[in-house]
Amino acid sequence: xxxxxxxKRFINFLIxxxxxxxxxxxxxxLFGSSRVSFKELILIFNNTAPKSTHIIFFxxxxxxxxxxxxxxxxxxxSGACLQGIFxxxxxxxxxxxxxxxxxxxxxxxxxxxxxxxxxGFSSVTILAFIFASFVIIAVYRISKINGTMSTxxxxxxxxxxxxxxxxxxxxxxxxxxxxxxxxIMWSMGSFTTATWDKLYVGAPVMxxxxxxxxxxxxxxxxxxxxxxxxxxxxxxxxxxxxxxIILTTIASSAAIAISGIIGFVGLIIPHVVRLIIGPDHRKLxxxxxxxxxxxxxxxxxxxxxxxxxxxxxVGVITAFIGVPFxxxxxxxxxxxA
Amino acid sequence: MNIIDVKNITYSYGGNTxxxxxxxxxxxxxxxxxxxxxxxxxxxxxxxCISGYLKPQIGEISVNNKSxxxxxxxxxxxxxxxxxxxxxxxxxxxxxxxxxxxxxxxxKRMQGETQQDYDIANDSLKxxxxxxLKNRSITSLSGGEWQRMILARALCQxxxxxxxxxxxxxxxxxxxxxxxxxxxKLSRENNISVVCVLHDLNxxxxxxxxxxxLKEGRIYKSGTPAEMMTKENLEYVYDTPIxxxxxNETTIITPEIISE
Numbered sequence: 001x002x003x004x005x006x007x008k009r010f011i012n013f014l015i016x017x018x019x020x021x022x023x024x025x026x027x028x029x030l031f032g033s034s035r036v037s038f039k040e041l042i043l044i045f046n047n048t049a050p051k052s053t054h055i056i057f058f059x060x061x062x063x064x065x066x067x068x069x070x071x072x073x074x075x076x077x078s079g080a081c082l083q084g085i086f087x088x089x090x091x092x093x094x095x096x097x098x099x100x101x102x103x104x105x106x107x108x109x110x111x112x113x114x115x116x117x118x119x120g121f122s123s124v125t126i127l128a129f130i131f132a133s134f135v136i137i138a139v140y141r142i143s144k145i146n147g148t149m150s151t152x153x154x155x156x157x158x159x160x161x162x163x164x165x166x167x168x169x170x171x172x173x174x175x176x177x178x179x180x181x182x183x184i185m186w187s188m189g190s191f192t193t194a195t196w197d198k199l200y201v202g203a204p205v206m207x208x209x210x211x212x213x214x215x216x217x218x219x220x221x222x223x224x225x226x227x228x229x230x231x232x233x234x235x236x237x238x239x240x241x242x243x244x245i246i247l248t249t250i251a252s253s254a255a256i257a258i259s260g261i262i263g264f265v266g267l268i269i270p271h272v273v274r275l276i277i278g279p280d281h282r283k284l285x286x287x288x289x290x291x292x293x294x295x296x297x298x299x300x301x302x303x304x305x306x307x308x309x310x311x312x313x314v315g316v317i318t319a320f321i322g323v324p325f326x327x328x329x330x331x332x333x334x335x336x337a
Numbered sequence: 338m339n340i341i342d343v344k345n346i347t348y349s350y351g352g353n354t355x356x357x358x359x360x361x362x363x364x365x366x367x368x369x370x371x372x373x374x375x376x377x378x379x380x381x382x383x384x385x386c387i388s389g390y391l392k393p394q395i396g397e398i399s400v401n402n403k404s405x406x407x408x409x410x411x412x413x414x415x416x417x418x419x420x421x422x423x424x425x426x427x428x429x430x431x432x433x434x435x436x437x438x439x440x441x442x443x444x445k446r447m448q449g450e451t452q453q454d455y456d457i458a459n460d461s462l463k464x465x466x467x468x469x470l471k472n473r474s475i476t477s478l479s480g481g482e483w484q485r486m487i488l489a490r491a492l493c494q495x496x497x498x499x500x501x502x503x504x505x506x507x508x509x510x511x512x513x514x515x516x517x518x519x520x521x522k523l524s525r526e527n528n529i530s531v532v533c534v535l536h537d538l539n540x541x542x543x544x545x546x547x548x549x550x551l552k553e554g555r556i557y558k559s560g561t562p563a564e565m566m567t568k569e570n571l572e573y574v575y576d577t578p579i580x581x582x583x584x585n586e587t588t589i590i591t592p593e594i595i596s597e
Contacts, residue, residue: 006431215446215447218441218444218446221430221434221438222438222441224426224428225424225426225438226421226424227390228385228388228390228419228421229419229421231388231389231390231410231413231414231419232388232413232414232417232418232419232494232500233414233438233439233441233442233490233494234410234411234413234414234415234441234442235410235414235441236409236410278428278429278430279428279429279430280430280434
């Protein structure tokens with residue numbers, strides 16, 4: 001009975017997510033500094049729309065919507081995996097240092113005007129990705145002692161390295177005050193610079209890394225019971241942890257490198273989804289991906305339209321919507337979670 | 338035939354002293370072997386070495402005539418099930434979901450559970466006496482129900498060996514007796530070898546085929562419960578006065594109460 005109920009709940013949840021996906025894409029296409037009417041949207045698909053509308057849709061809104069949708073999914077599924085492998089609700093890519101690493105990389109690129117643009121990616125994106133990856137490798141190596149890894153050491157060294165990166169970042173910011181605003185705006189996250197080029201390379205990376213995480217869904221369920229129990233249930237906890245850290249780092253640092261730091265998606269979405277459909281990672285990971293997608297696409301649309309002709313960083317919007325909703329669920333959903 | 342062969346193993350957690358020192362033991366098919374000894378005598382360390390979780394610095398352990406170092410994670414799980422101390426898991430899984438995890442060593446990656454896996458899980462739930470709890474959330478289980486769920490999960494693995502690490506600690510006396518008698522009965526019926534770490538001397542005395550007495554990381558003696566559970570042996574190992582009382586043909590082991 002209950003097994004069936006849970007399955008039904010999961011399917012219903014996916015249906016709701018699908019409907020939300022359709023509506024959030026529609027909203028992303030229609031709303032913005034220049035309005036596109038529903039009629040014009042249909043004309044676009046008939047290829048008979050005015051040129052300006054056509055350009056707005058294909059060159060600006062469509063790549064941006066797709067990119068924010070996929071980035072949201074990548075951040076959320078990364079958070080869900082990391083919370084699982086560390087058996088810690090506080091874990092996400094940011095706690096491990098991905099974001100501070102990316103921020104330091106971006107700061108260096110902006111402040112020193114590094115020019116290594118390549119494949120349509122700006123130097124900022126490239127350096128952000130490289131630094132984020134380096135930070136994770138460093139954190140991982142520091143916390144691996146005699147072939148095993150303690151969750152606490154990993155999280156704490158993540159926090160320590162993050163602080164170090166932030167310290168460097170602030171030092172650079174103070175030294176180059178004229179670039180300070182650019183750096184701050186980048187670190188608050190935005191999809192303003194979304195292009196097809198970024199989508200062509202970024203999207204497959206995020207989608208493939210996220211999809212590969214699904215291979216470990218059952219192992220994650222088992223690992224919740226601790227390393228020793230996991231070994232006796234046929235899961236190698238060390239290699240599973242290592243592989244998932246690699247995959248989630250690729251997925252989340254790609255998202256952050258392209259968009260800047262967007263907080264709360266990786267932390268909050270998996271919690272919310274767990275409260276609704278339960279802890280089984282075979283469902284949780286998929287549902288987290290699409291919930292994160294919808295959430296970030298809606299947040300990005302709001303960030304574009306809330307103040308006329310001005311964009312609010314999307315990281316600000318995710319915090320404004322995400323945090324109150326999360327706190328509400330935390331207080332009211334605890335009995336069932 | 339020995340299913341587990343431990344030869345001269347020494348393990349140290351680092352530092353100057355060895356947690357276990359030159360331990361050798363063997364477990365036969367279908368046998369229930371209990372390791373007893375005071376805190377810090379190395380009981381759990383031996384169990385963790387047998388399971389391959391800890392790798393002894395010296396010595397060799399073989400299971401089914403194959404070195405434990407050569408086992409993959411799946412092979413370990415197919416050979417040895419673990420029933421650990423009661424632990425809490427604050428996630429809303431059902432009992433069935435946890436028991437089905439016992440099938441994981443037999444299922445390939447990306448494959449789902451088959452009807453056969455469900456049948457085995459149902460059967461294990463019945464044997465552990467908790468079939469009626471199948472759809473309950475694990476967050477609502479009592480300590481006794483929880484441990485029987487872990488027993489069902491272990492049965493579901495269909496492994497030839499079960500390692501029990503203080504399975505009854507934290508349970509009340511009724512559930513202690515209940516869990517130990519089900520486990521012993523199932524071990525006999527299915528010819529499962531059991532290596533058990535226990536604190537309770539009376540349970541060890543009643544449910545074991547053989548007892549290993551441990552003191553300061555070394556095996557003091559090993560033998561049948563009747564041979565091992567003597568006043569002299571226990572007083573030496575535990576370093577406290579102990580009384581052994583015979584009542585209605587049962588042996589009761591109790592420490593002498595010392596009032597300061």
